[in-house]
Amino acid sequence: MTKIEEMLAELCPNGVEWKELGEVCVVKTGQQINKTFIQNNLGRYPVVNSGKEPLGFVNVYNTEDDPIGITSRGAGVGYVSWNEGKYFRGNLNYSSTIKDSNVILPKFLYYFLKNSFKAIENLCTFEGIPALNKSNLEMLKIPIPPLKIQEEIVQILDKFTEYVTELTAELTERQKQYSFYRDKLLSFEDEVYQVEWKTLGEVLIKGRGTKITAGQMKSLHKEGAPVRIFAGGKTFADVNYGDIPDKDVHSEEAIIVKSRGIIDFEYYTKPFSFKNEFWSYSSENELINLKYVHYYLDNNKEHFQKIANNMQMPQISSVDTEKYKIPIPPLPIQERIVEVLDNFDAVCNDLNIGLPKEIELRQKQYDYFREKLLTFTAEGVYTDSTVQTRPD
Incomplete structure (x- = not known):
């Protein structure tokens, strides 16, 4: 029997009392805030709102020694955070202020809420913008040992x-x-x-992708299939041979250039293809180590990201990489x-x-x-x- 079990047996042999969160805490929404306010009031106090990280830092605070926050809307809905000291609570974050610390400790409640992420998620709605209703949150059952x-x-x-x-x-x-x-x-x-400095177009071979939609990638994806199709960001689909034209399947060691959205360079050595707005680079030059080229490009992504950000939709063209010079020791x-x-x-x-x-x-x-x-x-x-x- 563990120490906790011994204490439970001694102090509450018939089980632990449970109460609704609204009985032991005051749940309130923070104040309205936006990026313009943050830009005009830069300071040292973090803005706790809908994300896991501060939205920014401002020169005023509206919360002190009230550490528990719960995201009320957006992609991170239901996320439970612990924020010590002074900070600014935004309008997409609920406080959970304990009414009586002789009944329940803030840190105990925080740990319990973190452990209750599935129960909190079940209280949220996901039609349209994900949201957590205050009255639903207040009904969440909390143990009071x-x-x-x-x-x-x-x-x-x-x-x-x-x-x-x-x-x-x-x-x-x-x-x-x-x-x-x-x-x-x-x-x-x-x-x-x-x-020696040379352009990518001089030393590498450019490859073409395949014409495929996001919907087709989703429907064709099979866990463990041998051919990986790359899309933007971390998105990919694993498909079987024959699911896309054989001419679009590459088997050489290559660097895939993700040219739209988040600009990235993916090094890959297994059979692959990619959406046809991207391209790849391979090498038949015995004096080129392709993984070295990948490390160099990955270390200089900022150059291509700056080019991409000048476009209405972030993207680069093959010309931007073809004319890019790399050092070749x-x-x-x-x-x-x-x-x-x-x-x-x-x-x-x-x-x-x-x-x-x-x-x-x-x-x-x-x-x-x-x-x-x-x-x-x-x-x-x-x-x-x-x-x-x-x-x-």
Whole structure:
């Protein structure tokens, strides 16, 4: 029997009292705010509104020591946040202000609400703009265990949170280190070795995509199918041979240029195709390491993004890449740069090794214990796993 179970058996052997959120908290909407107001009132107080990150920072605040927020509208509807100190709560965020801290602790309530994301999601409507109605939120059932148990749970979950935060901060530092060395390796400012500058059109072979709609990609997608079709952003469809014309399927190592919306360069070595407004680059030149070229293009995306942002719809043309010059050091240098950056990238981003794997495992462990710690039996309701009476 765990310490929490022992405390539950001693302090509430018949189960835990439950109340509606509106009974223990005051739920209110924040103040109207927009980007114009933020631009005209820049300051140090974060604006907590509908996103997971602050909408901006202003020189006034309307909230202090009232940390729990719940997004009321938009794509992040139902998201529960913890915001300490002074900040500005926007009109797309509900406060959940505890009426009596002798009944329920703010941090305990926060952890319970975070663990209740599915229940909160069920209260939301998704017709049109996703929304969470205040009266529905106020009816959400909340357990009220004794304060001693709440304090113990908060202490345990705080330790888990702190550990994950520390690991994430360390990973962020490593990613900064990776960015520094990547920039250094790909700048060629020191001219330690001879570099030849050539356009992509001179050294690479351009490939064409396939004519396909988003709807067709969705209907053709089959999990595990051998041919991947790329669209904008992170969108793709895996299809079988024969689902698109054979002439549109590429099997060579290539860089796919995502030329509309979010400009990006995708390196790929398996069978693929892509929407026909994109293009790809491959190489038959034995003195070119294509993955090196990908690293260089990816490190200079900002150049192409600036070109794209000058258009009504963000996009670049094949001319923009064809005439773009890249540095070509000797092949052993290209290979060494790829080796170094691959190792850095694996340490920083590979979910199977290093810190990313450790963070993933710790987060799963945290989620598991959070759910276990915050699962209570109501008064008068019994389960096989519930300690119903105090042992003799």
